[in-house]
Structure formats: C-alpha cells, structure tokens
Amino acid sequence: MSADGFWSIGELAARAGVTVKTVRFYSDRGLLPAAGRSSGGHRRYGPGALDRLRLIRSLRSLDLPVPDVERVLDREDDLEDLVAERLSDLGTRLAALRWREAALRSLQGCGPEERADRLRLIGAVAMPPDTTALARFWRRWLGPARLPAPLLAAVVDAAVPEPPAEPNPSRVLAFARLHALVSGDCRAGAAPHQPAAHRPDAGVRPAVLYAGLREAYDLAAPELRAGRPPVAGEALDGFVSAYARAGGVRDIPAFRRLLGRRLAADPRIDRYWDLVAELTAPDSGPAEPTPGAAHDWLLAALAGTSGEGPGPGGANG
Structure with a gap:
C-alpha cells in the first residue's frame, strides 16, 4: 500500500492472488468500485477493497452468477x-445426473433391438423424472367420480409413486415404462375406463367408496408386509363395507358374492401397479x-370367504 493508504490495481491483484484482468472485470461490473483515481488516471483502491474482493471470489467459487454476487454485496441478508x-438447484442437477447415469447403465449389455426400445422409452422421460403424466392419468381415471378436492388429492398422492432418489437401471426402466403406459391412448387399452363398480351412473357414491377403500388398504398393508395370506378380518370387512355403503346396500353374503363377480369383470390396470412395485x-x-x-389381497380374501370372486391376482382399481 502506498503512503496515501491506497493500492493500485496491480497491488490489489497481487495481494488477492488474482490477475489484474480479474480486478478490472469486477470493477467494470460495479462489484469492486475504485476509491478514486491517481493523477495519471489510474484506479486506486482503499483498505476495504481486499476484503471485498476476497468475498467476491468466495461467492464466485460457489458458482454464484455475477448478478447474484451483486445482490449479496448490496444486501447481505440475501x-x-x-x-x-x-x-435446491444443485440438488436437482445431482438428481438428474444420477438418473442419467442409471439410464446409461441400462443400455449396457443389451442387444440392438432391446437397446433401441429402451432408448425410445428413456427418451420420453425427463431427467430427473416428472410425475405430471402419472397424476394426469389418475385425475382422468377419477374424473367421472367427481371426488371432493381433498379426497381426490389424497387418492392421487397414494397412487402416484415418488421417483427414488437413488435410481438404478431397473428403476429407470420401470419409470420409463410407467410413463409410457399412462401416456398411451385409452382406446388402445393403456388406460381403461373407470371400473363400473366405481361409477356414479351405476348408483355408487364415489366419495364414500374411495374414502372407505383408503382405510381398507391401510388396514391390509400390515398383512402384506408380514407376508400373510389373504384372510377374513377387519381389512376385508372395511373393504366390503366401503362398496356396500357407497351403493346404499347391506353387507350380506349375497352382496359379497355379487361384489366378487362385479369386480372380476371390471377393467384392470395390473401393469401399472407391477411397475410401481418395481420402481419403489x-x-x-x-x-x-x-x-x-x-x-388384490382383499379381493383374494373376498373370494376365499364368499366362494366366488376373482381370487388371487384379481382386478384392481
């Protein structure tokens, strides 16, 4: 520092360990204003310039763009x-990199035909994955039911899987196939119409039905986790009760037999749930x-107690 307490641009650059060009760039952008000019018109920097320059370099080392650095210098609260x-941005980019790596690994070791098919599937999916198409599929499926907004959101949330944070090749392919399934043409069988047993025009109150089914699925979940075979119990009673209350009828043996037959004849989306299971x-x-x-577990339990119905692997909604 010279006798007057100011540095030249070269002196500041040397003390900060940067080039003169770097100091000039930040000065020209207004991030590092000069305290004044020498008699020869050269920039002069005061004592605080070194700390400010170090702060700028630290912020830039974190990959903050120059406009964001300017925001911080103007308002430290930012x-x-x-x-x-x-x-948040870095998390998104890292997730995208993990999915891209797993997608590339899924292309290794497969033949030309299979590789072409996988490329087609993967190419239609964003990285990291976006579940908008899956949510749209379920909203279309549930559209005729006209569920209250909170119940509709809860049903869609339960049906749409969260893409795993740590993908592997099989998960990437499962999501890609799931995306292709829900993006297909309903008329081609990719997204069958809502089951008759769920439709308002069949005399069913959908809000009552779906609320009851959610409770029945929750009751059945511990049985599935434990690997227990389908049996009668609270979960099955809740399942049948949901359909009975939604249709305004009593839960009697004749109704259970009829319900088993109706659900066996309804459209199926087994492939969707198989892929969800593989993905998660x-x-x-x-x-x-x-x-x-x-x-499916509840349908099998219904078949076992009523003597009719679809049995294991039955229709699902």
Whole structure:
C-alpha cells in the first residue's frame, strides 16, 4: 500500500492472488468500485477493497452468477435466500445426473433391438423424472367420480409413486415404462375406463367408496408386509363395507358374492401397479404395499370367504 493508504490495481491483484484482468472485470461490473483515481488516471483502491474482493471470489467459487454476487454485496441478508436457491438447484442437477447415469447403465449389455426400445422409452422421460403424466392419468381415471378436492388429492398422492432418489437401471426402466403406459391412448387399452363398480351412473357414491377403500388398504398393508395370506378380518370387512355403503346396500353374503363377480369383470390396470412395485422396491427389506397390491389381497380374501370372486391376482382399481 502506498503512503496515501491506497493500492493500485496491480497491488490489489497481487495481494488477492488474482490477475489484474480479474480486478478490472469486477470493477467494470460495479462489484469492486475504485476509491478514486491517481493523477495519471489510474484506479486506486482503499483498505476495504481486499476484503471485498476476497468475498467476491468466495461467492464466485460457489458458482454464484455475477448478478447474484451483486445482490449479496448490496444486501447481505440475501445470502441466506441465495444459498437455499443454489442448494435446491444443485440438488436437482445431482438428481438428474444420477438418473442419467442409471439410464446409461441400462443400455449396457443389451442387444440392438432391446437397446433401441429402451432408448425410445428413456427418451420420453425427463431427467430427473416428472410425475405430471402419472397424476394426469389418475385425475382422468377419477374424473367421472367427481371426488371432493381433498379426497381426490389424497387418492392421487397414494397412487402416484415418488421417483427414488437413488435410481438404478431397473428403476429407470420401470419409470420409463410407467410413463409410457399412462401416456398411451385409452382406446388402445393403456388406460381403461373407470371400473363400473366405481361409477356414479351405476348408483355408487364415489366419495364414500374411495374414502372407505383408503382405510381398507391401510388396514391390509400390515398383512402384506408380514407376508400373510389373504384372510377374513377387519381389512376385508372395511373393504366390503366401503362398496356396500357407497351403493346404499347391506353387507350380506349375497352382496359379497355379487361384489366378487362385479369386480372380476371390471377393467384392470395390473401393469401399472407391477411397475410401481418395481420402481419403489427397496434395496433390502420388505416392499411397501401398493394400493393395487392391497386391492388384490382383499379381493383374494373376498373370494376365499364368499366362494366366488376373482381370487388371487384379481382386478384392481
């Protein structure tokens, strides 16, 4: 520092360990204003310039764009918000990289035909995955039911799986196939119409039905986790009761036999739930039962107690 207490641009650059070009760039952008000019017109920097320059370099090392650095220098309170924004952005980019890596690994070791098919499936999916198409599928499926907004949101949330944070090739392919399934043409059988046993025009009160089915699936879930065979009990009673109350009838043996036949004849989306199970399967330990698996378990329990019905692997809603 010279006798007057100011540095030249070269002196500041040397003390900060940067090039003169770097100091000039930040000065020209207004991030590092000069305290004045020498008699020869050269920039002069005061004592605080070194700390400010170091702060600028620290912020830039975190990959903050220059406009964001300017925000922090003008208002230090903005740093907290900027850090949160950058962490969120970084998390998204890391997730995308993990999914891309798993997608690339899924293409290794397969033949040309299979590779072409996988490329087609993967190419239609965003990285990281977006579940908008899945939610749209279920809202279309549930559309005729006209459920109250909170119940509709709860049913869709339960039916739409969260893409795993740690994908592997099989999970990438499961999601890609799931996306292709829900994006298909309903007329081609990819998304069958809502089951007759669920439709208002069949005399069913959908809000009562879906609320009851959610409770029955929750009751069946521990049975599935434990690997127990389908049996009569509280879960099955709740399942049948949901259909009975929704249709305004009593739960009697004749109704159970009729319900088994009706559900056996309804459209199926087994493929959807199979892919969800594959997508969400943990690396170790028991898998979390899907609503489709709970539905099948309850149908099998109904068949076993009524003497009719679809039996194991039956229709699911």
